Amino acid sequence: MVIVYESKTGFTKKYAEMLANKTGWKLYFVRELPKNMEEDILFLGWIKAGSIQGLKKLRKDKVKAVCATGTARKAEPSEEAVIARNKLEGIPFFYLRGGCLPLKELKGMDKFLLSMFLKMLKGRKDKDEELKEAIHHIEYGFNGVSEEHLQPVMEWIAARK
Numbered sequence: 002m003v004i005v006y007e008s009k010t011g012f013t014k015k016y017a018e019m020l021a022n023k024t025g026w027k028l029y030f031v032r033e034l035p036k037n038m039e040e041d042i043l044f045l046g047w048i049k050a051g052s053i054q055g056l057k058k059l060r061k062d063k064v065k066a067v068c069a070t071g072t073a074r075k076a077e078p079s080e081e082a083v084i085a086r087n088k089l090e091g092i093p094f095f096y097l098r099g100g101c102l103p104l105k106e107l108k109g110m111d112k113f114l115l116s117m118f119l120k121m122l123k124g125r126k127d128k129d130e131e132l133k134e135a136i137h138h139i140e141y142g143f144n145g146v147s148e149e150h151l152q153p154v155m156e157w158i159a160a161r162k
């Protein structure tokens with residue numbers, strides 16, 4: 002088994018490195034994966050508008066589990082929607098809380114998309130604590146990476162051995 006990841010701002014990479022340290026499995030950035038690789042893959046990617054980045058670059062039959070990071074406590078729009086949108090039915094899926102840079106540090110299309118999302122969140126009436134937290138994190142940045150979040154993944158790994 003090898004670990005393959007896609008990460009733009011480094012939060013998913015942190016989880017991939019933690020898993021590599023814990024398991025001793027080889028770690029590859031998705032674009033650096035050797036073409037003729039025949040190993041099974043534990044994939045980690047970040048969620049962008051519901052789509053798990055980097056996943057499409059891999060052979061589906063090789064991907065044995067998928068971890069996806071987002072900024073919120075739960076996957077946005079929902080774990081079920083992310084599984085369906087990325088055609089992951091039947092594949093073990095783990096949502097991991099990642100993080101985000103302050104909006105002003107993002108560039109290009111990512112900044113534009115997140116600004117639109119922020120505008121939409123701010124426009125909602127009746128803001129609960131979770132929504133206020135999300136708005137604050139997008140504006141000022143947040144690091145939610147924690148080794149504890151990997152426990153379900155480690156349990157899945159242990160059960161396979």
Ligand SMILES: Cc1cc2nc3c(=O)[nH]c(=O)nc-3n(C[C@H](O)[C@H](O)[C@H](O)COP(=O)(O)O)c2cc1C
Pocket residue numbers: 007008009010011012013014047048049050051052070071072073075076077078098099100101102107110111112114115
């Ligand atoms: C343009 C953009 C769109 C995003 N869309 C989603 C989303 O649909 N669902 C979600 O849970 N997180 C979303 N996020 C949050 C990222 O998935 C989160 O910041 C992730 O941990 C970043 O990982 P990285 O540092 O490895 O690139 C989005 C972030 C950006 C910048």
